[in-house]
Amino acid sequence: MTEDHHIVGRARGEPLPAGRVGIRVRVQLSGCPGPRWSRALSARLAVELVGHGAVGHLRLNDLVQGDQIVLEGVEASETPSLTKALQRAVGAANHASTGPPDRGQNVTEQVADAVASDIDFT
Secondary structure: OOOOOOEOOOOEEEEOOOOOOOEEEEEEEOOOOOHHHHHHHHHHHHHHHOOOHHHOOOEOOOOEEOOEEEEEEEOHHHHHHHHHHHHHHHHHHHHHOOOOOOOOOOOOHHHHHHHHHOOOOO
16 A cells, blocks of 8 residues: 655744753644654655754654654754755655565575674673
């Protein structure tokens, strides 16, 4: 099943508790995305934000809550790039949800075991 969601309306800001950095931003979506779409959005947004200095306080856990994207720790200096990154991430999540889930493996079990055997806890 495919999902296609869009940002509707303006973002709303909320203060965070004392001691926290940034604000909470709520962005209304056109519907309530499923878990697969939500994971795709979170993953793509994380990729989009790599290298941006002021995103260290941004929380991407539980990014989609009902029919809203909820970003915590948004700093004013990062809003121009965050806007573009979020738009691209929503588009990528829509695209990712159009096909069947990828159930393939990136390596064989033998390769995975070989890599894991190099991790030494002693």
